[in-house]
């Protein structure tokens with residue numbers, strides 16, 4: 001189904017380097033490359049290689065998902081967090097933000113509005129907030145499940161026990177997002193306080209898969225101390241986990257964190273990685289993230305053209321949006337859900353794709 005690329009007029013003299021092209025072809029054929037080859041791809045990419053990878057990525061994505069882009073309604077229901085990830089604006093040590101929590105009824109109102117706007121997936125995302133005990137979460141999940149039986153429920157609430165994950169699944173949650181953040185132990189330790197560990201994070205991801213969740217891992221592009229070697233390890237980890245979803249976006253500094261003065265990740269590198277992930281994990285659900293939209297006014301459109309097939313606009317009440325600031329300058333904090341919904345529809349259409357009313361499950 002994924003025949004090899006025949007150069008066409010569009011590229012003309014802008015041929016990708018032969019070496020890079022054959023590495024990309026190998027990646028497409030085998031779904032994996034040795035670590036050193038990934039490093040080579042990431043270090044040596046030219047504009048032509050980026051264009052070639054994006055074209056292949058899109059052809060592969062189109063073959064499986066057509067010209068359809070899935071939308072997810074993101075409900076950021078708490079910005080309290082017991083963790084202190086060094087890069088994150090809602091880390092517990094940030095005393096400069098106003099904390100908030102949404103109750104069950106407020107969450108259900110978001111879903112109701114989202115349903116009318118055509119969303120058939122709701123993503124409950126929050127900091128690791130002990131206020132939401134398993135019982136409270138299960139109550140919320142069951143309520144959404146009962147009120148919106150044709151919708152998928154995605155959780156993004158961090159590291160929990162196997163038993164909790166199992167109970168969330170039984171209550172009706174379908175998917176779970178837990179970015180691994182980096183697949184290199186030493187790098188992980190430089191981004192997180194010592195009470196957090198990569199090993200535990202990966203255990204959680206494997207458990208989620210085992211329980212039956214459509215599971216998403218992911219990482220930031222251009223996070224502090226990251227080199228192409230770490231990125232190569234991220235790609236190898238993705239291959240070994242074989243997740244249904246992968247969330248990646250550029251690292252963007254937040255002013256109240258120790259990484260305030262660090263450089264942000266680049267558009268080009270993020271787009272190239274989106275393409276590599278699509279070529280490697282052909283069926284994966286791959287969002288063009290808000291962080292990507294934040295570093296470039298057409299970031300989401302460019303993400304779609306690089307191989308992404310999901311967008312996740314915000315459904316949180318306008319009053320709390322600004323408070324869920326993981327990084328500085330986040331877009332769409334002043335818009336209503338409906339505004340983002342229609343804005344996105346136009347953006348998606350502008351690059352030849354179409355937003356669909358669909359749960360948007362993984363096509364395995």
Ligand code: 5AD
Nearest residue numbers: 087088179250251252254291326327
């Ligand atoms: N820049 C970009 N992404 C961030 N995240 C957290 N902080 C930042 C930041 N400063 C990402 C993490 C997390 C997800 C919810 O948001 O990867 O898993």
Ligand code: FES
Nearest residue numbers: 332335340343344
């Ligand atoms: Fe929010 Fe465009 S997507 S305003």
